[in-house]
Amino acid sequence: MLPENLKKELQDRIAAVDHPRELVVDVLFALQAHYGFVTDEAVEEAAGLLGMTPMEVDEVATFYTFVYRRPVGKYVIHVCDSVICWLEGGRSLQEYLSQKLSIAPGETTADGLFTLLPVCCIGYCDRAPAMLINKKVYGPLTPETIDQLLDELREAH
Numbered sequence: 001m002l003p004e005n006l007k008k009e010l011q012d013r014i015a016a017v018d019h020p021r022e023l024v025v026d027v028l029f030a031l032q033a034h035y036g037f038v039t040d041e042a043v044e045e046a047a048g049l050l051g052m053t054p055m056e057v058d059e060v061a062t063f064y065t066f067v068y069r070r071p072v073g074k075y076v077i078h079v080c081d082s083v084i085c086w087l088e089g090g091r092s093l094q095e096y097l098s099q100k101l102s103i104a105p106g107e108t109t110a111d112g113l114f115t116l117l118p119v120c121c122i123g124y125c126d127r128a129p130a131m132l133i134n135k136k137v138y139g140p141l142t143p144e145t146i147d148q149l150l151d152e153l154r155e156a157h
């Protein structure tokens with residue numbers, strides 16, 4: 001259940017726009033930040049706030065890569081799965097990440113720390129092969145930089 005202050009904040013934002021639907025992604029991100037992912041309850045709540053049906057909200061939620069409809073780890077690794085990064089060895093680095101974390105793309109490590117989600121171009125082709133971890137960009141990646149980064153994140157936990 002949404003805390004009253006968050007609900008009020010979202011209601012105020014929605015009331016300030018002519019077309020509440022334009023805020024659906026923003027509302028989903030706010031609910032995701034609160035719940036950790038967009039739960040079924042969050043879909044219902046977003047629909048109620050926006051005057052949409054849960055199905056309409058869910059269509060948006062399942063379309064956007066950065067909206068999570070399933071639980072994710074503390075660190076969500078969005079590794080680029082597009083052509084410029086492929087040309088720079090991105091595919092083998094994806095495999096390396098999978099191997100290092102012992103998970104397949106789409107999965108979360110058993111300790112709940114990392115989720116690996118390949119995505120289309122993240123807009124940092126000049127840093128290929130690249131990835132985002134919780135929206136921070138890393139690249140150009142090598143097995144060594146990946147090792148170092150994962151170690152740092154594990155230590156920071």
Ligand code: FES
Nearest residue numbers: 080084085121125
């Ligand atoms: S193709 Fe990988 S960041 Fe653009």
